[in-house]
Amino acid sequence: MAKEPDKGGLLKTLQSVLAAMFGVQSERRRREDFSSEKPWRFILAGLIVAAAFVIFVMLLVRWALSLGAA
Amino acid sequence: MIKRIWLLPWIGLLVSLPAAAAWQVNLSPGSTEIARDIRELHMIIFWICVAIGVVVFGVMFWSIIHHRKSRGAEAHHFHENTFVEILWTLIPFGILIAMAVPATATLIRMYDSTEADLDVQITGYQWKWRYQYLGHDIDYFSVLSTPREQINNEAEKGEHYLLEVDNPLVLPAGKKVRFLLTSNDVIHSWWVPDFAVKKDAIPGFVNEAWVIPEEPGIYRGQCTELCGKDHGFMPVVVEVKPQEEFDQWLADARSAAEAQAAAAEQDWSLEQLMERGEQVYNSACAACHLPNGQGVPGAFPALAGSPIATGDIGPHIDIVLHGKAGTAMQAFGAQLDAVDLAAVITYERNAWGNDTGDSVSPQQIAELNQ
Numbered sequence: 001m002a003k004e005p006d007k008g009g010l011l012k013t014l015q016s017v018l019a020a021m022f023g024v025q026s027e028r029r030r031r032e033d034f035s036s037e038k039p040w041r042f043i044l045a046g047l048i049v050a051a052a053f054v055i056f057v058m059l060l061v062r063w064a065l066s067l068g069a070a
Numbered sequence: 071m072i073k074r075i076w077l078l079p080w081i082g083l084l085v086s087l088p089a090a091a092a093w094q095v096n097l098s099p100g101s102t103e104i105a106r107d108i109r110e111l112h113m114i115i116f117w118i119c120v121a122i123g124v125v126v127f128g129v130m131f132w133s134i135i136h137h138r139k140s141r142g143a144e145a146h147h148f149h150e151n152t153f154v155e156i157l158w159t160l161i162p163f164g165i166l167i168a169m170a171v172p173a174t175a176t177l178i179r180m181y182d183s184t185e186a187d188l189d190v191q192i193t194g195y196q197w198k199w200r201y202q203y204l205g206h207d208i209d210y211f212s213v214l215s216t217p218r219e220q221i222n223n224e225a226e227k228g229e230h231y232l233l234e235v236d237n238p239l240v241l242p243a244g245k246k247v248r249f250l251l252t253s254n255d256v257i258h259s260w261w262v263p264d265f266a267v268k269k270d271a272i273p274g275f276v277n278e279a280w281v282i283p284e285e286p287g288i289y290r291g292q293c294t295e296l297c298g299k300d301h302g303f304m305p306v307v308v309e310v311k312p313q314e315e316f317d318q319w320l321a322d323a324r325s326a327a328e329a330q331a332a333a334a335e336q337d338w339s340l341e342q343l344m345e346r347g348e349q350v351y352n353s354a355c356a357a358c359h360l361p362n363g364q365g366v367p368g369a370f371p372a373l374a375g376s377p378i379a380t381g382d383i384g385p386h387i388d389i390v391l392h393g394k395a396g397t398a399m400q401a402f403g404a405q406l407d408a409v410d411l412a413a414v415i416t417y418e419r420n421a422w423g424n425d426t427g428d429s430v431s432p433q434q435i436a437e438l439n440q
Contacts, residue, residue, distance in 0.1 A: 022159060023159060024155040024156050024159055025152075027149070027150055064178070067175075
């Protein structure tokens with residue numbers, strides 16, 4: 001299991017990062033992810049998703065303010 | 071009997087309930103649209119919290135009692151349950167979003183101080199408020215008018231004890247009034263619960279707030295940021311008048327300012343100055359230096375027999391006009407007009423056995439107070 005190659009690469013990494021941001025992850029996936037030999041893809045995906053979240057919040061605030069001003 | 075001791079706090083609570091009814095703990099019902107919105111929001115969120123509390127504690131107590139050890143309940147050992155974890159993350163998230171939507175809508179409106187009909191600059195002073203009607207040449211101080219005898223328990227307290235002032239802030243009903251808040255010394259905070267306006271007045275900063283008063287009447291509030299010795303003695307009183315009466319008040323206030331300027335040109339006798347000076351002293355100076363001029367040792371110097379009040383008149387005028395840096399002694403040059411300044415300095419030089427016989431004229435003050 002520890003030597004299992006990364007299947008479904010990008011989608012799986014994204015799922016893991018989103019689960020981490022949400023704060024809930026199943027024990028099975030956690031073990032799987034932590035046995036991965038490529039930590040950089042999680043770090044990079046984490047940074048990208050965090051930046052996307054900040055941009056999302058900024059757009060949300062702009063949108064709310066534009067509603068209020070109308 | 072001993073076992074029933076846990077009942078005592080509950081009995082105490084029941085006994086005190088009638089008293090709690092008269093004691094207002096909730097937000098003011100509010101007299102403006104925004105104030106009513108804020109209260110409504112507060113009540114919605116309060117009932118959401120009550121519902122959550124009832125459900126969470128209900129389930130908890132039911133579980134404790136239903137699954138008690140004496141009934142042979144066995145703890146179920148498990149580590150994780152992803153479904154339940156997702157559920158208990160999503161439910162609070164949904165509740166928070168449901169509260170954030172109306173709260174944001176109200177906040178955005180509260181911060182929209184554009185398109186005001188009238189601008190009033192409010193400046194906090196230790197311990198009074200200054201109101202300047204921008205563009206209308208009206209500028210005055212609003213000082214506590216509760217008699218000192220009531221404060222010292224020498225007289226029956228009045229209905230509006232510590233919530234009354236000499237010159238209230240006057241506003242027109244139905245108009246949007248923008249407040250520009252700042253402070254001259256320390257941080258104060260201007261608060262009128264019925265308007266749901268509570269804003270810090272910070273030296274070197276200008277904060278904005280606004281109100282559209284609806285009903286004519288008198289609204290009372292207080293300074294709500296601890297600002298020193300007389301923090302509790304600088305109330306806010308707002309008088310809302312219908313537009314025509316407000317216009318009349320504006321005109322009257324302007325002519326009163328002109329009359330004051332004319333009074334400064336007249337000649338004042340020592341007796342007249344002493345009489346007026348005593349009034350000015352009691353409202354502007356007595357809070358620190360005390361009505362008998364004895365001051366508070368270690369904090370506020372005595373004026374009776376003081377070297378400044380009995381010595382050369384120059385330094386005396388200077389300290390009253392410009393204050394003393396690093397102490398609580400304020401610069402009164404901007405706060406009082408020439409007649410009041412002349413009167414109060416004359417009073418200080420002749421009251422409480424100071425008997426210098428000096429009198430200062432408003433003209434002298436006007437010349438020095440440029």
